[in-house]
Amino acid sequence: MSAVIANSPSVPLYHQLAESVQQLIEGGTLRPGHRVPSVRRMALQREVSISTVIQAYTVLEDRGLIEARPQSGYYVRARLNPVAPEPRMARPMAQPSAVGVSDLAAEIVSYSGYPDYLPLGAACPHHSLFPTKKLARLLGAAGRDDPTLLGQYSMNGTHLPLSREIARRYLQAGAPLDHDELVITIGCTEALNLALRAVAKPGDTVAIETPSYFGILQTMQALGLKVLEIPTDPREGLCLDSLRNALETCSVAALIVTPTFHNPLGSCMSDARKAALYHLLGEFDLPAIEDDIYGDLHWGERRPKPLKAWDTEGRVLLCSSFSKTLAPSLRVGWCAPGRYRERVQRLKFTNTMATPIVLQKTVADFLRNGGYDHHLRGIRRAYRDQVQRFSTAIVQSFPLGTRLSRPQGGFVLWLELDPAIDTMKIHGDALRAHINIAPGRLFSVRERYHNCLRLNCGIPWDESIARALRDIGSLCARQLK
Amino acid sequence: MSAVIANSPSVPLYHQLAESVQQLIEGGTLRPGHRVPSVRRMALQREVSISTVIQAYTVLEDRGLIEARPQSGYYVRARLNPVAPEPRMARPMAQPSAVGVSDLAAEIVSYSGYPDYLPLGAACPHHSLFPTKKLARLLGAAGRDDPTLLGQYSMNGTHLPLSREIARRYLQAGAPLDHDELVITIGCTEALNLALRAVAKPGDTVAIETPSYFGILQTMQALGLKVLEIPTDPREGLCLDSLRNALETCSVAALIVTPTFHNPLGSCMSDARKAALYHLLGEFDLPAIEDDIYGDLHWGERRPKPLKAWDTEGRVLLCSSFSKTLAPSLRVGWCAPGRYRERVQRLKFTNTMATPIVLQKTVADFLRNGGYDHHLRGIRRAYRDQVQRFSTAIVQSFPLGTRLSRPQGGFVLWLELDPAIDTMKIHGDALRAHINIAPGRLFSVRERYHNCLRLNCGIPWDESIARALRDIGSLCARQLK
Numbered sequence: 013m014s015a016v017i018a019n020s021p022s023v024p025l026y027h028q029l030a031e032s033v034q035q036l037i038e039g040g041t042l043r044p045g046h047r048v049p050s051v052r053r054m055a056l057q058r059e060v061s062i063s064t065v066i067q068a069y070t071v072l073e074d075r076g077l078i079e080a081r082p083q084s085g086y087y088v089r090a091r092l093n094p095v096a097p098e099p100r101m102a103r104p105m106a107q108p109s110a111v112g113v114s115d116l117a118a119e120i121v122s123y124s125g126y127p128d129y130l131p132l133g134a135a136c137p138h139h140s141l142f143p144t145k146k147l148a149r150l151l152g153a154a155g156r157d158d159p160t161l162l163g164q165y166s167m168n169g170t171h172l173p174l175s176r177e178i179a180r181r182y183l184q185a186g187a188p189l190d191h192d193e194l195v196i197t198i199g200c201t202e203a204l205n206l207a208l209r210a211v212a213k214p215g216d217t218v219a220i221e222t223p224s225y226f227g228i229l230q231t232m233q234a235l236g237l238k239v240l241e242i243p244t245d246p247r248e249g250l251c252l253d254s255l256r257n258a259l260e261t262c263s264v265a266a267l268i269v270t271p272t273f274h275n276p277l278g279s280c281m282s283d284a285r286k287a288a289l290y291h292l293l294g295e296f297d298l299p300a301i302e303d304d305i306y307g308d309l310h311w312g313e314r315r316p317k318p319l320k321a322w323d324t325e326g327r328v329l330l331c332s333s334f335s336k337t338l339a340p341s342l343r344v345g346w347c348a349p350g351r352y353r354e355r356v357q358r359l360k361f362t363n364t365m366a367t368p369i370v371l372q373k374t375v376a377d378f379l380r381n382g383g384y385d386h387h388l389r390g391i392r393r394a395y396r397d398q399v400q401r402f403s404t405a406i407v408q409s410f411p412l413g414t415r416l417s418r419p420q421g422g423f424v425l426w427l428e429l430d431p432a433i434d435t436m437k438i439h440g441d442a443l444r445a446h447i448n449i450a451p452g453r454l455f456s457v458r459e460r461y462h463n464c465l466r467l468n469c470g471i472p473w474d475e476s477i478a479r480a481l482r483d484i485g486s487l488c489a490r491q492l493k
Numbered sequence: 494m495s496a497v498i499a500n501s502p503s504v505p506l507y508h509q510l511a512e513s514v515q516q517l518i519e520g521g522t523l524r525p526g527h528r529v530p531s532v533r534r535m536a537l538q539r540e541v542s543i544s545t546v547i548q549a550y551t552v553l554e555d556r557g558l559i560e561a562r563p564q565s566g567y568y569v570r571a572r573l574n575p576v577a578p579e580p581r582m583a584r585p586m587a588q589p590s591a592v593g594v595s596d597l598a599a600e601i602v603s604y605s606g607y608p609d610y611l612p613l614g615a616a617c618p619h620h621s622l623f624p625t626k627k628l629a630r631l632l633g634a635a636g637r638d639d640p641t642l643l644g645q646y647s648m649n650g651t652h653l654p655l656s657r658e659i660a661r662r663y664l665q666a667g668a669p670l671d672h673d674e675l676v677i678t679i680g681c682t683e684a685l686n687l688a689l690r691a692v693a694k695p696g697d698t699v700a701i702e703t704p705s706y707f708g709i710l711q712t713m714q715a716l717g718l719k720v721l722e723i724p725t726d727p728r729e730g731l732c733l734d735s736l737r738n739a740l741e742t743c744s745v746a747a748l749i750v751t752p753t754f755h756n757p758l759g760s761c762m763s764d765a766r767k768a769a770l771y772h773l774l775g776e777f778d779l780p781a782i783e784d785d786i787y788g789d790l791h792w793g794e795r796r797p798k799p800l801k802a803w804d805t806e807g808r809v810l811l812c813s814s815f816s817k818t819l820a821p822s823l824r825v826g827w828c829a830p831g832r833y834r835e836r837v838q839r840l841k842f843t844n845t846m847a848t849p850i851v852l853q854k855t856v857a858d859f860l861r862n863g864g865y866d867h868h869l870r871g872i873r874r875a876y877r878d879q880v881q882r883f884s885t886a887i888v889q890s891f892p893l894g895t896r897l898s899r900p901q902g903g904f905v906l907w908l909e910l911d912p913a914i915d916t917m918k919i920h921g922d923a924l925r926a927h928i929n930i931a932p933g934r935l936f937s938v939r940e941r942y943h944n945c946l947r948l949n950c951g952i953p954w955d956e957s958i959a960r961a962l963r964d965i966g967s968l969c970a971r972q973l974k
Contacts (some may be wrong), residue, residue, distance in 0.1 A: 117527055118842045122649050139644025148640040151851065152633025159629040161822045163620030168603050197681055198845040205844055214695045214717065227843070234843040236695065339643045343849050361599045362708070362715040364679040364845060368824050368852060370632065 024069035025060060032396035033068065035075055037088055048078055048086040055216045073313070090400055096407045096416040099277070099428035101245045102222050102460060116454055117226040123448040130471075130480050133448035135225075135275055135336075135424050137470030141391050142339050146382055147374060154373045159493075161370045169360065170196050171372035177379040178346055184377050185307070187321035189329075195347045195356050196367045199340075200305045203331035203347035205231055206266070206363065207301040210329065210355040212237055216265035219258055221250050222466070223426070225275045228268060228303070239457045240264060246417050246426065249274060249281035252288055266299045272316045273306035276426040276455055276466040278419020280316055290322035297327075297353065304332040306422040308388055311396040316421075324351030334375055336422075339386060343367075395423040395470065400471040405478055409485030412493055423470040428463065433491045435465040441487050447480045506541060507548035514549065515540075518558055518569055529559055529567040542730070566855050577888045577897040580909035581756070582726045583703050597935055598707040604929040611952075611961050614929035616706075616756055616817075616905050618951030622872050623820050628855060635854045642851045650841065651677050652853035658860040659827055666788070668802035669677060669813075676828045676837050677848045680821075682785045684812035684828040687713055687844065689781040691810065691836040697746035700739055702731050704907070705938035706756045706944070708786070709749060720938045721745060727898050727907065730755060730762035733769055740777045747780045753797045754787035757907040757936055757947040759900020761797055763890055771803035774843055778808075780833065785813040787903040789869055792877040797902075807831030817903075818869060824848075825856050876904040876951065883950040886959055890966030892973055904951040909944065914972045916946040922968050923963055928961045 036042045049057065049066045058065075069086055072078045078086045079281055120133040133137075155162060172191070179191035197203040204227075212218055214236030220228065222241035232239055240258055243251045249271055258264065271281040271289070281289065293300050302319045310316060320330040333345030344367065349356040360366075378384060402425055406416055415428035429435065435451040442449050453466025471477065509831030517523045530538065532546045539546075550567055553559045559567045601614040612619075636643060653672070660672035685708075693699050701709065703722035713720055721739055724732045730752055739745065751956065752762040752770070755943040762770065774781050783800045791797060801811040810833055814826030830837040841847075859865060883906055887897055896909035910916065917931040923930050933945025952958065 062752070118839060121646065121842070121846075134646075136646065139641045142640075142644040144636075144640035144644040147643050148633075148636030151636045151643070152629075155625075155629030155632045159625035160620045161625075162628050162632070162822050163623040163625040165602065165615075165617065165821055192739050199847075201846040209715070225845070230839075231843040234550070234690070234840055320792065341643050341644055341847070342847065343847065358599060358711075359715055362712040363683065364824065365602070365682040366680075366822070367822065369822050370848065371849060371852075 024067075026064045027071065029054075029058060029060060029064060029068040030071040033072060034077060042088050044088050044090045046088045047084075048088060050085055090397075090404075096403070096414060098425055099415040099417055099464070101243045102241070103249065111419070117230050120448060120450055120454070125445070126448075128446055129443075130447045130476060132467050132471075132477075132480065133258060133450045133469065135450075135466075135468050136340055137336065137395070137423060137468075139392055141470070143378070143387055144339065144384065147339055147342070147378060150377045150382065151370065151374045154370050154377065161373060165366055165369075168357075169366035170194065171369050171371075171376055173380070174181075174344075174372045174376035175346075177376055181379075182318070182320070182348075182356060183338070185315050185321070186317040187323075189330075189348050193348045193350070193353055195349060195353070195360050196372055197331075197333075197345040197360065198364055198367055199335055199343040199345040199349055200303065200317060200331050200333035201227060201231070201345070202360075202364065203345045204268070204303065205235070206302065206356045206359045207267070207329040207347055207349060207352070208232065208235055208237065208333055209359050210352040211299045211301070212265040215251065217262060218246055219255065219264050219267045219363060221269060221274060221277075223276055223452065225270070225303075226450070226454040229455075229457055233457075241456060241458065244274065244277060244279060246277045246279055247355050249277075249279040249285065250289065252285065252292060255289075259292070259298065264296075264298065266301060268292070268301040268303065269319070270303040270306070271319050273309060273419060273421035274309075275303075275306065275422065276417075276424050276450075278417045278422055278424065278426065280420050281319075283317060286317065286319050287322055290328075292320060293327055294325065299327045299329065299350075301329045301331060304330055305336055307332065308337055309392055309395060309423065310421040311392060312420060320348065323350060326352075329356070337391065338375065338378065338384075342371050342375060344371055392421075394472070395421075396488065398471070398473055399423060399469045400426060401473045402467060402477070402481070404486070405481045406467075409482045411485070411489045423468065425467045425469055427461055427465050427467065429465070429488055430492055431463050433463045433488050435461075435463060437491070438465065438484060438487050442480075442484055445480075445483055448481065449484065505548075506553065507545045510535075510539060510541060510545060511552040514553060523568050523569045525571045526696075531566055536799050565817050571610045571646055571878075571885065572813045576593060577884070577895060580727050580896040580898055580945070582724045583937075585721070597932075598711050601929060601931055601935070604924070609927055610924075611928045611957060612917055613948045613952075613958075613961065614931045616931075616947075616949050616951065617821055618872070618876070618904060618949075619816065619953055621953065622951070624859070624868055625820065626861065628820055628859060630821070631863065632851065632855045633856045634732050635851050635858065642854060646847055646850075649838075650847035651675065652850050652857055654861070655825075655853045655857035656827075658857055660901065662860075663799070663801070663829075666802070667798040668804075669758055670801065670811075670829050672833070674829045674834055676830060676834070676841050677815075677853055677948060678738060678812075678826040678828055678841065679845055679848055680816055680824045680826040681784065681812050681814035682708060682712070682826070683841075683845065684814065684826045685709060685749070685782065685784065686716070686809040687837045687840045688812055688828055688833070689713065689716055689718065689747070689828060690840050691830060691833040692782070693746040694805045695743075698743060700736060700745050700748045702750060702755060702758075703934065704757055704942055706936040708752070708783075709932070710936075710938055714938075720936060722939065725755065725758060725760060727760055730758075730760040730766065731770065733766065733773060736770075740773070740779065745779065747782060748774070749782040749784065750800070751784040751787070752792060752800050753785060754900060754902035755785060756784075756787065756903065757898075757905050757931075759898045759903055759907065760906065761901050762800075764798060765789075767798065768803055771809075773804060774808055780808045780810065780831075782810045782812060785811055786913035787816055788813065789818055790873055790876060790904065791902040792873060793901060801829060804831060807833075810837070818872065819856065819859065819865075823852050823856060833846065869899065873902075875953070876902075879952070879954055880904060880906060880950045883948060883958070883962070886962045887948075887966070890963045892966070892970045904949065906948045906950055908948065909948070910969055911973055912944050914944045914969050916942075916944060918972070919968050920932045923961075923965055926961075926964055928964065930965065
């Protein structure tokens with residue numbers, strides 16, 4: 013084993029050690045739940061310093077391979093079964109297309125509201141994961157304490173304590189912004205709409221990752237925008253070389269990107285790649301709309317910095333909401349539009365005038381006194397565990413050759429099945445069995461991903477999910493016969 | 494006097510009597526606050542039956558000229574002083590223009606939230622007129638009874654009891670519609686946006702009354718639509734001949750119209766004119782977006798039928814909300830889009846996804862058990878009285894030659910001043926005195942109405958309003974020197 017280390021003199025020692033332990037884990041020598049050799053023992057065994065081992069273990073922890081248990085040492089984490097390879101990056105032609113996705117998207121979201129359908133379709137966590145009782149109490153109190161909140165508009169449509177809390181959280185995430193920059197919207201959906209309308213007019217081309225969240229594609233269709241799909245790596249995120257090529261050959265009005273825990277891939281761009289992306293934006297004087305809705309749902313220690321953290325010139329329009337972390341039905345979102353602030357503010361006024369103040373106050377009160385960070389830690393753990401249970405079950409239930417994403421945050425999984433499988437048909441069959449899934453076709457404006465599907469793992473694991481995954485696996489296997 | 498009656502044998506006797514008494518009122522013989530002769534005395538005096546007098550007085554009451562006081566008899570109502578003539582109808586050229594109104598509109602709305610500015614600008618009633626305490630209680634109960642309402646989307650984004658209540662009310666108003674037709678929106682603003690986007694694409698021309706609510710003009714600007722302004726009579730509403738001319742000479746994608754208590758004019762189209770308008774729509778195969786937000790705020794006995802009542806072919810997209818009747822900040826509105834339902838539903842999904850269910854439920858609960866009709870009767874009376882007090886004060890405080898609208902519902906007044914007066918300047922001067930008004934220029938996409946202004950009479954009368962009106966009157970007089 014020490015040979016591996018000696019072979020690569022240009023790579024730091026701790027990194028080589030981490031790689032070597034990772035091989036032990038992936039090869040099955042160290043299995044989930046096993047204790048990793050103690051720091052002292054490993055140092056002796058590999059003839060390296062204590063601090064090198066600590067650095068190596070930190071890397072492995074960041075990669076989600078091991079976890080520290082207080083007073084006990086490091087253990088191999090329950091994790092994605094390595095026999096399922098990851099999905100491959102698409103290779104789209106660099107040619108803008110008119111958007112053409114169907115009403116299937118709305119159907120899938122609305123099925124998530126039917127209690128007798130298993131909601132694996134829409135990316136919406138189960139309500140039991142949200143602090144709905146506490147929110148309901150705060151909502152009641154907000155109205156009771158100041159009923160006039162219901163009866164009048166507020167200045168500029170913004171509840172100041174809310175925008176201050178949001179700005180404070182971005183400061184912690186490494187992206188300082190002035191609370192005055194924020195426009196409070198009806199969920200992230202309105203934020204994305206306003207941002208798109210602020211930077212592009214009908215007929216313009218907007219670049220976007222592929223695959224992409226179908227809601228954005230539908231919004232672009234509704235706004236008369238053309239879509240230029242940029243290949244996106246399931247682990248690393250948006251392919252910067254492809255983006256550069258596209259910008260050199262096409263006239264592109266803006267980029268829309270989810271650099272942190274992409275939906276559906278789960279990919280997360282590293283800080284270095286985010287910095288490089290921002291540099292590229294400057295080079296082509298391109299505005300970027302950043303969808304950061306999954307940013308707080310990291311499974312690792314640290315919240316990745318949003319692209320906005322690099323934004324010294326106001327060219328990033330950050331969009332997000334509390335729909336994945338607190339309560340989807342409150343519909344409280346925001347946009348930090350940089351230099352496009354006035355445009356976005358004006359569009360907000362013409363689009364929906366204001367966001368209900370009583371809901372803004374409810375969220376602000378929760379952020380200030382409701383234990384939001386404690387709550388976030390809880391759902392991050394829940395999402396991570398649920399995704400892992402889904403992953404394990406998928407490996408057991410789906411045909412050999414199924415590829416599976418390995419997200420580092422959020423709560424969705426992306427599956428790439430045998431090319432002979434048509435997931436639109438699987439979707440239809442599954443619906444008849446009262447299971448709602450999101451077929452891959454939704455996630456592109458071209459005839460793509462017919463053999464892919466996205467699963468919402470935002471619902472607590474139980475036997476009905478295990479059964480449903482077996483059923484979907486069988487439906488897939490049947491198509492291969 | 495009896496001669497008047499004898500002269501017109503084809504007109505019913507009670508009607509002739511009513512006309513004759515109206516002349517006494519308008520001529521100043523019977524003045525505001527005076528007791529009208531008792532029914533018995535009038536019957537003796539005019540040699541007609543008791544029931545004829547009762548019928549005549551009922552007509553006069555409908556016309557808002559007299560009012561019954563319990564145990565006391567009929568009195569001449571405080572009312573618009575007939576020395577202020579009504580504003581004149583604009584005569585625009587039938588030529589579409591790109592919209593070019595400023596951010597002044599948003600400024601005026603946001604000033605209405607500043608407690609130290611007298612809010613005569615935005616058409617927003619004072620919060621004390623809304624049942625905010627009862628709504629706050631219902632809001633608290635809605636969350637408490639079912640906290641999951643906050644944590645999940647509902648099927649199709651609609652709270653069924655709400656759409657059923659809204660449909661029931663339209664049935665009573667003579668416009669039966671299926672509750673399934675309704676799309677619940679973020680206020681009337683989103684409803685108008687979705688309706689416009691459903692029937693027109695950027696670059697298209699949409700016909701609209703002039704003057705028109707500035708919010709609609711700004712929405713049209715934001716959507717890249719061209720505006721064709723159609724002259725509108727301050728009493729009768731949209732000029733149908735002008736509309737016909739316009740449709741014959743221009744390519745028009747849609748009409749947007751407020752047939753019932755127009756903002757800012759207060760005009761109301763008669764049933765006959767609404768029927769004729771609907772016929773015209775059919776002739777030119779034109780969709781119409783009906784803004785019915787003031788429909789429930791009639792001062793007379795009956796709620797006028799919306800244009801939608803004639804809509805047998807699904808070409809009327811009815812838009813409204815509870816912002817003028819119940820609570821502006823709840824942002825609960827709706828669209829009944831006729832044959833464009835699917836398009837509007839899809840646009841709703843891409844624009845804001847859903848309207849907060851807990852707010853929909855709060856409104857539905859109020860409609861079912863909160864005494865909504867009782868509340869409506871109260872605010873109708875309040876709005877009418879406030880408009881009358883404003884009118885009286887304006888006649889006393891403003892320069893001779895000031896023309897004043899005579900609305901039959903709603904709570905705004907439209908003033909046409911001497912052409913030498915620039916109300917943009919008045920607006921600036923008034924703001925410095927902490928009074929917010931809406932200058933006429935806002936209400937057109939052309940350089941029009943520079944000498945007009947709109948006043949919000951939705952706030953309970955007090956001495957500060959009297960003082961403010963005297964101040965504005967003086968500012969006007971000063972410009973004439």
